[in-house]
Amino acid sequence: MVQLHIASLSGNAGRRYFPFSGYLGLTPVTVQGVVHTSLESDGKPIRARALTVSVRCYETRISRSRAVRSTLLVDQSVTLWQKPPAADFEYLGETEYPFTITLPKRCPGFSAANFHDYRTFWRLEAVLEHVPVSGVGSRLLRYYDLALVRYDVPPSPISVNPPPPSTHALHLQTTKPRAPIIRYNISTPTLPIGPNDLIFTSLFLQPLDPNVSIRSASVVIERRIDLHHFLASTASDLSLPPPSPVPATPISASPAATDDSPTDDDSTLSGHVSPRYLSDFRSPYSLTPSASSSTLNSTSSGTSSSTTHPLLAASPHHTTPPIKIPDHSRRSSTPPQAFSPTSSLSTSHDAPARTLTMNVVSTDNSSLTCDAAGVWTKTMTLQWPASRSLSRWALGETMHSSLASVRFFIRVKITIASPAGNEVLELDPRELTVAATSEAERRVALAKYAEQREGVGRSKSKSPWRARREQEATGSPPGRPEAVPPIPPRSAPSSTDHGRHSHKSSPRESSSSAVPPPMPGRSLDLEAQRSKTTRRTTRRPHTSAGPRDKSNLPYAAQSDVGMRSTPDAEHTHTSSPGPQPRGMPRESGLGESVGYAMAEGRDRDRQREREREREREREKERERRSVAREKERRKAKEAVPDVPVADVRAWEQELARIEQRSRRSSAGMLGSWGLMKRKRVAQPDGG
Structure with missing residues (x-):
């Protein structure tokens, strides 16, 4: 047998959640890692059929009888290894396969969330299909959870033509029997809200009886989870033929190419998707999957072609071509679906099995x-709670599926005072669209993603030569008379170049090795400078790259020593500590680094000398x-009076006598105690 393992390329995979990059629904999400197999103690390989890795989204529902029902919403799989076509099985030993799975921006699925009796989650799964083994089965599975959260906006439940909020028409009224009639209107947010967002609710109330007054009002945001019947939504309800396998076609586009345009990301989605998702382009929150929810193409670094796996067996009577997501030009023509507080969009017209x-x-x-x-008005403000970790019960977001629907409503209650007494009236609820992320979080995510994309092609090296090349690339183009090379050109070191290897240099050698700053009334030989620049050898973009980067070392040593030994060094060397004229670029390279290091060494010597001085002062x-x-x-000794020797001896003898007397008394006490003990022991024997 073999063991199956999943490792991450960008972090420790021993934690609970597997690392990924990107933001679901906003940017492509990339999951990278390595799947490797290792032999067990017996050292025998296993006969296997295929090794696949998948990113999947599930929803799970627990019924009253504690029966568990799971639905696969998203399946994006990659085949890392498979048997030869002519064989049924092939031996598989210790192997290692890197993989890269990219979810498109318009990928369906929900945010990972845990509710009571309902759960949605994402997983990275590696499956090894092997020969059937008694007591083990035919599949070896390893998985990690993915903490994916949607960053797009769910479809709004507001009707297509809502009344303009500026008019505040009191077109609603209460219907409680034997209670005063109140005409009212409620103004609620029409845009989706997210964590830490403020919710403004404006009330406009007008009693028909002028003797009725409004005493107080309360606003509550309620979450409803409608758990549907297991058989309420089937494949026939989707008005689609039964699912059939989609042939795998090679893909020439890389995941990086799909990041450039949203249409490329959308075009990678194929399979069986809910008609509501096709009609409402903005979000797959209303995805209504069957047991075969979706089939996605995927690319991997471990295989050259994409593979698609249907979630149900193929039907011999139907074939379904891949479904294309509508492009951007046709998206704006489809209005959003109208919602009502009592309707359920993800199931049939039957009532839900249970509502939480x-x-x-x-x-x-x-x-x-x-x-x-006579119109009573009040605007009340609430703040949506912050997002919770996945280890706690989730607040959720607006979503609809075949197993459950999560919706949010604003419920308003008012207390009125009338001649007949006080009454509590409940107004009609208003549905609220809730997203998993706020607008501020989406902006931050987009900024981070743009920064990451800009940093992909950027070298992490802090080499000064890289800055020099960038400065040369962005400088003025050659051919202009005022174009001056930003870096003083220096030729490669040679055996005849004594100015680079000696402590002192002549003015001619100094002028050939360093270009003086431009002075008024002085012209520069630009052609000679350009020729010297072209003769300069290329260097590797790192300060510790190798021997080729050390060509500036003698020059730096010469410059540093010249500054200390010759009084005219500051006029002959460009690395002079004096102020440089404006427009003259700062010298950069290994020579500057070595000069800085030598100066820093002198500072350390001075510091050590000061420390030695302080130590001598302390000593x-x-x-x-x-x-x-x-x-x-x-x-103190001189102040003590002299004591005669005879008195000292007398004191010592007295102390010795006292000590001997105390020893005798102690021995007598111990002897009497032993005698008494022997008497006690002898008395029982005599009796």
């Missing part, structure tokens, strides 16, 4: 104002303190 509700955020206010026309201070302490000890 939760209050997300709420507020109330009792300071409504009334104008001369002198310690010596002075020790001498002062010795003097104090001598003075």
Whole structure:
């Protein structure tokens, strides 16, 4: 047997979520890694049929009877290895296959989220199909979760022709029996909201009875999760023929080419997609998949052609060509679908099996104002909570599928005071479109993605020669009389070039090795400078690239020593510490680096010398303190009066007698204790 492993190219794959790059729904998403197999302790290879890697999106529903139903929404697979066509199986041992899977911008699927009894998630799966083994099966699976979050905007549930908000027409009224009638209108956001967004809700209320007043109003945003019947949506409801395999066709475009235009990304999507997704181009949030939801082309670095795998067996009576997503020119002609608070777009007209509700955020206010026309108005502000981690229950986003629908509504309750008493009236709910990300997050994501794309072709080297080449490339074009080479040209070192290898150089050698700054009334030989520039050898773009980069080392040493040894060095060397004239480019290269290093070495020598001076000062201070302490000890000894030797001996003898007496008393105490112990032991024996 063999073991199957998945490793990442850009991070540690031992964590829970596999790394990826891109933003789902906003930019292409790229997943890169390596799938490798290793032999177990027996060292035997396995007979296998194929090795594939896939990026898939699932939705899972748990029923009241705890039965689990899963639906595959997105499947983008790549075949890394497969058996020869003439054989049924082929031996597979220790191998390693890199892969790259790119999801297009218009890829369907939902954000990864965990709800009660409902879940949507993305996975990177590696599957090895091998010969059937008893107790094991015929498939070896390894997977990692992908923390993908949609960055696009779901379709708005607002009707096609909503009433203009500026008129504030009170076209609605309450219908509670035996309660005062209130004409009202509610102004809610028409654009999708995201984490940390502010939600402004304006209320316009007008009681028909002038004796009725509005005491308070409360606004609650409620989330509804409608869990549909398992058999409510089938393949026949989609008005599409049964799924059939799509032949694999070679793809010549690379994933980098698909990043340039949105139409290229959309054209890579093929398979069986919900008609609603085709009619509403803006987002695949309303995707209604069957058991075979979608089939996507994919490219990989491990294979030269794309492969498509149908999720159900082919039907012999139907063949379905690949479905093309409408291009940008036809998108604006399709209006968004109208939503109603009580409709379910992802299932049939049957009622949902179960509905889960939760209050997300709420507020109330009792300071409504009334104008001369008797219209009570109030604008209430709520803030949508911040996004939660995937380890917690998700707030979710507006989405519709075959198993569940997640929607959000603004519910308003008002308390009125009438001659008959106080009444609580509930107004009609308004549906709210919620996205997984806010507009600010989308802008930040686009900025980061643009920065990453700009940095793809940019070298990470900080070599000064790279800056020099960029400066030469962006400088004035040759042929202009005022074009001066930005870098002083220097030829390659030779055995006859003594000015580069000596500590002192003549003015002629200095003028040939460095171009002086332009002075008023002085012309430069541009042709000679250009010829010297062309004779200059190319260098590798790194400061530690090798021996070829050390051509400036003798020149740097000469410049540095010349600055210290000759008084006229600052006039003959371009690396002089004096101020450079404006317009003269700063010398860059290994010579500057070595000169800087030598100057820094001198600074370190001075620093060490100062440290040694401080240490000598500390040593002198310690010596002075020790001498002062010795003097104090001598003075203390001189202050003590002399004691006769006879008295000292008498004191010592008295101390010895006291010590001997204490030892005898201790021995007597121990002896009496032992005698008493022996008596206690002897008494039981005698009895």
